[in-house]
Amino acid sequence: MSKRRELDEDDVRIRPGRGKSRPRSKERPSHDDASPAFVTAVDRGRFTLALGTPDDPGTELYAVKARELGRKGVVVGDSVAVVGDLSGAPDTLARVVRVEPRVTSLRRSADDDDPIERVLVANADQLVLVTALADPEPRPRMIDRVLVAAYDSGMSPLLVLTKSDLRPADELMESYAALDVPFVVTRKDGMDPIEVEELRHRLRDHVSVLIGHSGVGKSTLVNALVPDADRAIGRVNDVTGRGRHTSTSAIALALPGGGWVVDTPGVRSFGLAHVDPQRVILAFPDLQEGTEGCPRGCTHDEEECALDAWVAEGHAGSGGVARLESLRRLLRSRAGGDEAPLPDEGR
Numbered sequence: 001m002s003k004r005r006e007l008d009e010d011d012v013r014i015r016p017g018r019g020k021s022r023p024r025s026k027e028r029p030s031h032d033d034a035s036p037a038f039v040t041a042v043d044r045g046r047f048t049l050a051l052g053t054p055d056d057p058g059t060e061l062y063a064v065k066a067r068e069l070g071r072k073g074v075v076v077g078d079s080v081a082v083v084g085d086l087s088g089a090p091d092t093l094a095r096v097v098r099v100e101p102r103v104t105s106l107r108r109s110a111d112d113d114d115p116i117e118r119v120l121v122a123n124a125d126q127l128v129l130v131t132a133l134a135d136p137e138p139r140p141r142m143i144d145r146v147l148v149a150a151y152d153s154g155m156s157p158l159l160v161l162t163k164s165d166l167r168p169a170d171e172l173m174e175s176y177a178a179l180d181v182p183f184v185v186t187r188k189d190g191m192d193p194i195e196v197e198e199l200r201h202r203l204r205d206h207v208s209v210l211i212g213h214s215g216v217g218k219s220t221l222v223n224a225l226v227p228d229a230d231r232a233i234g235r236v237n238d239v240t241g242r243g244r245h246t247s248t249s250a251i252a253l254a255l256p257g258g259g260w261v262v263d264t265p266g267v268r269s270f271g272l273a274h275v276d277p278q279r280v281i282l283a284f285p286d287l288q289e290g291t292e293g294c295p296r297g298c299t300h301d302e303e304e305c306a307l308d309a310w311v312a313e314g315h316a317g318s319g320g321v322a323r324l325e326s327l328r329r330l331l332r333s334r335a336g337g338d339e340a341p342l343p344d345e346g347r
Contacts, residue, residue: 214266
């Protein structure tokens with residue numbers, strides 16, 4: 001019988017990678033010491049931030065999203081909490097560990113039948129719709145839809161009408177007179193100092209989002225307002241009347257004198273699947289009282305609607321009829337869809 005061999009530590013075999021590990025905890029750090037910042041640009045999972053707040057911005061730095069945030073989206077305008085290297089030095093990265101609740105959200109779906117919505121910009125208080133008076137032709141229904149998005153999100157609208165040397169603004173603005181939407185008119189080739197100062201005054205101390213079709217002059221406006229922005233400028237195709245997308249992602253730029261402007265890629269449709277039609281009436285406080293006599297579920301664009309009689313009795317003043325028609329035009333735009341989207345929509 002062979003002698004039993006004595007075993008030592010060399011005979012103990014451990015399977016690689018199967019050692020004991022520290023049990024995973026469900027506890028998440030509170031990051032009470034995190035610093036406030038806000039997002040000025042998003043690029044493939046990397047975020048450009050400004051420490052502080054839009055009213056008091058500080059160092060620019062770059063960050064990634066912490067793992068504990070999971071799939072939570074982060075967009076331009078978000079107020080966030082960051083930890084890590086906050087020096088802003090080259091080759092350094094901070095971590096976004098918390099996204100604060102949004103005050104406003106500018107949202108958009110691909111079309112009115114698409115239940116999936118995208119948040120374009122967070123925490124803006126003013127929506128600036130840029131439209132050309134000619135070359136390319138204005139699209140009133142698109143204007144209506146963006147106004148609905150502004151009213152639904154609680155943002156104040158502002159119209160900027162470009163290329164007034166090609167066509168006067170009177171005819172287009174006549175159809176929006178009852179809405180009392182503020183507007184600024186500019187020429188085609190750049191902006192003179194008076195135009196720049198008027199628009200800058202409208203934007204000062206606001207966080208404003210610029211929305212518009214490609215080719216309407218949005219980048220020209222941004223370059224005039226923020227001289228070192230260096231936004232690329234495209235031209236309109238002479239045959240199709242379509243512009244080339246020169247802005248490929250949203251970016252927030254600080255305005256001289258105070259405020260921020262968020263330049264966004266050109267859009268060719270603006271879906272409103274996320275908007276409750278009942279919220280559109282909130283943009284018409286002079287008509288809201290008249291809806292008390294409406295039947296349950298009234299769309300405010302049907303024979304049983306009480307607004308017709310209420311306006312006819314003069315409760316909404318001399319402009320009541322025009323205001324009611326404006327309301328219904330917006331509701332039809334929400335329900336009926338915009339012009340068909342064109343190919344290669346800027347996203």
